[in-house]
Amino acid sequence: MPVCEDCGEYRRRAVEGPQTVTELFEEMDQVEALMKRLAVHRSSLRRRINSLVPISRLPPEILIEIFSLVCQSSSTTPVFLGSICADWRSLAWNTPLLWSRITLEVSDALPKSRPDLLSEWLLRSNNLPLHIKLFPTEEDDSVFLNLRTIMEVLVTRSAYWGSIECILPPQCHDLLSMRHFPILRSVLLRPPKGTISTFSQPPNIYPGRNYGDSEHNF
Incomplete structure (x- = not known):
C-alpha cells in the first residue's frame, strides 16, 4: 500500500540520516546557509543577464527620458520601474522628475500604509513642481473621508503644487x-455632483494677494 511504502521510505531516511536532534539542527543550518x-x-546571475539587455547599455540620461515618457503616458509608476532590476531602481529612486506626478484613485478602502x-x-x-490628479471611485462620504486623508498629506507640500x-x-x-500655493498654475476643482461648493475662506493661490473673507468659487 502507498502509505506503508511511504512509512518505509521515512524509516530508511531516518536510519541513513542524522541520529540526534543536534545533528538535525546542524543539517538544517547547513541547508539554510546553502540557500543563502x-x-x-x-x-549575481540576474544582474549579469540584465547587463546584457540592449536597453541597459543606454546612458542614464536617455533612460530617464524614457522613464519619464512612460510614466506620463501610462499608469506605469517609478515604483514599478524600480522593481525591474537594481540598476533601474537606483536610477528611478534618485530621479525626482519621475515622482513629480501623482495620480491616485481614491476608494472607500484606503490601505493604512498609503499615507506613509x-x-x-x-x-x-x-x-x-507637483502635478496632482485625484479620482474618487465613488462620490460618497466614506470615499471623501479617505480623500481628506490623502489631501492632508499632499498639502504639506502645497508650496510645490x-x-x-x-x-x-x-x-x-x-x-x-x-x-x-505660490507656483500653482493649473487648477481644476469640481464639487461633488448635485452640490454647489464654495469656500468660506478661499485658498491663497496667488502670492502677495489676500482675499480676506470674500467667497471664491472653483
Whole structure:
C-alpha cells in the first residue's frame, strides 16, 4: 500500500540520516546557509543577464527620458520601474522628475500604509513642481473621508503644487484655506455632483494677494 511504502521510505531516511536532534539542527543550518549562498549567486546571475539587455547599455540620461515618457503616458509608476532590476531602481529612486506626478484613485478602502507611502513619494520629488490628479471611485462620504486623508498629506507640500485636478468635497475645504500655493498654475476643482461648493475662506493661490473673507468659487 502507498502509505506503508511511504512509512518505509521515512524509516530508511531516518536510519541513513542524522541520529540526534543536534545533528538535525546542524543539517538544517547547513541547508539554510546553502540557500543563502544560492540566493546571492542567483542575484549575481540576474544582474549579469540584465547587463546584457540592449536597453541597459543606454546612458542614464536617455533612460530617464524614457522613464519619464512612460510614466506620463501610462499608469506605469517609478515604483514599478524600480522593481525591474537594481540598476533601474537606483536610477528611478534618485530621479525626482519621475515622482513629480501623482495620480491616485481614491476608494472607500484606503490601505493604512498609503499615507506613509505618499509622504515618501513626495520627498522623492525633491523641490520640483507637483502635478496632482485625484479620482474618487465613488462620490460618497466614506470615499471623501479617505480623500481628506490623502489631501492632508499632499498639502504639506502645497508650496510645490504646480497643478491640481480633483473632485473637492466640502470636507476638504479647510485644508486648502490654510495653505499657500505660490507656483500653482493649473487648477481644476469640481464639487461633488448635485452640490454647489464654495469656500468660506478661499485658498491663497496667488502670492502677495489676500482675499480676506470674500467667497471664491472653483
